[in-house]
Amino acid sequence: MSRRYRKLETSKDLTHLMTRYYATRKVVGKVRPLAWVTSGAPVEILVGMGVATVYPENYGALLGAQQAAVPLAQVAEEQGFSPDLCSYARCHVGSVLDPRNAPQGGLPRPDLLVASNNICGTVIKWYQALAQQLNVPLFLLDAPYQHEPGLADHTLQYVAAQLEDLIAWVTRHTGRRLNQHKFEQALQLSNEAVTLWREIRELCQARPSPLNAPDLFLTMAPIVVLRGSKDAVTFYRKLKAEVEGRVSRGEGAIMEERYRLLWDNIAIWYRLFRLFSLFTDAGACFVVDTYTNAWSVSVDTDDPILGLAQTYSTVYINQSLQARADQMVDLVERFGVDGLVFHSNRSCKPYSLGQYEVLEEIGRRTGVPGLILEADMCDTRLYADEPIKNRIQAFLDLLAG
Numbered sequence: 001m002s003r004r005y006r007k008l009e010t011s012k013d014l015t016h017l018m019t020r021y022y023a024t025r026k027v028v029g030k031v032r033p034l035a036w037v038t039s040g041a042p043v044e045i046l047v048g049m050g051v052a053t054v055y056p057e058n059y060g061a062l063l064g065a066q067q068a069a070v071p072l073a074q075v076a077e078e079q080g081f082s083p084d085l086c087s088y089a090r091c092h093v094g095s096v097l098d099p100r101n102a103p104q105g106g107l108p109r110p111d112l113l114v115a116s117n118n119i120c121g122t123v124i125k126w127y128q129a130l131a132q133q134l135n136v137p138l139f140l141l142d143a144p145y146q147h148e149p150g151l152a153d154h155t156l157q158y159v160a161a162q163l164e165d166l167i168a169w170v171t172r173h174t175g176r177r178l179n180q181h182k183f184e185q186a187l188q189l190s191n192e193a194v195t196l197w198r199e200i201r202e203l204c205q206a207r208p209s210p211l212n213a214p215d216l217f218l219t220m221a222p223i224v225v226l227r228g229s230k231d232a233v234t235f236y237r238k239l240k241a242e243v244e245g246r247v248s249r250g251e252g253a254i255m256e257e258r259y260r261l262l263w264d265n266i267a268i269w270y271r272l273f274r275l276f277s278l279f280t281d282a283g284a285c286f287v288v289d290t291y292t293n294a295w296s297v298s299v300d301t302d303d304p305i306l307g308l309a310q311t312y313s314t315v316y317i318n319q320s321l322q323a324r325a326d327q328m329v330d331l332v333e334r335f336g337v338d339g340l341v342f343h344s345n346r347s348c349k350p351y352s353l354g355q356y357e358v359l360e361e362i363g364r365r366t367g368v369p370g371l372i373l374e375a376d377m378c379d380t381r382l383y384a385d386e387p388i389k390n391r392i393q394a395f396l397d398l399l400a401g
């Protein structure tokens, strides 16, 4: 890692927390029933029903970071899964087909599968394949794509009705009922963690920014996999205190911040620090990104089911390109962004399609220049070192004027 980079003290807590998270779920029978869920699943309901969760997407990111994704993706490809499919899906399916060669022996076997297409259509087929392979019941939550701003009432009611169905479905398959107290507590803890996460990210408006994108990509894990738990709140309180300390001392995430950048799309997990050090060495800090920003929306608890329907229907990539461009213009203005770097991620079509148009529109509205890097979040076969380095260097030269 570059010496120009300041490491977070709280990263030790993160390592302990995530190690414990996976370890407790590996102990057979310790956390049952167990559901495999997508990142946009309404987890607060499951917590309120005493159902533990694990996230194959998070496991995919770990495989990507450990450069363990490709051999497992190849296992899936040999069984007929297309190499054009999302690499989270391919490497996770590979870990199910060949657990002996998967880190940690793969994820613990689930009792239930819960997927929502609020992030993409891929998860429907991915989870159907898992349901078939493992002979486990699957619940699909359909959250219609938002072409227009503002959620139509009929969509809200449609999604809310499915959430009621989810509760009945879990009861049917596990015998567990929704415990109102646990559910309310999960919502309150989830909102507290989301609020802390939002506040931490907002602190990056400071100059220099106290965090850089790799910090955000690493510390986002609890907001994805531990929403609704005390552990997530405890972790983000500590992280916020550390970040506030940096701001009050005028300490940046990188030693000499000269340019402030915005990152769009999922991280390139296997090159996290190596890629970002190319920017860090030139004094370029990613002060904001759209990916970790996606977990910044609280749930309105006046009517929790409607509140969950609203929040989970309007996740970032379930919205139109226009809505995404508007959000990014807002981030550019509030965070004082000098340049945009978009990862055109071969795996994640819903995130990557339309990026050229969005970049053009933001450029037109703000005058901020942009760069598109073509790669993949987990599949190292789709990363070309030299062309990427050259493009980054040309972009940094442009910023230097």
Ligand code: SF4
Residues within 6 Å of the ligand: 057, 086, 087, 088, 089, 119, 120, 121, 122, 123, 266, 347, 348, 349, 350, 351
């Ligand atoms: S296609 Fe994109 S949104 Fe869907 S699972 Fe893969 S990375 Fe996530």
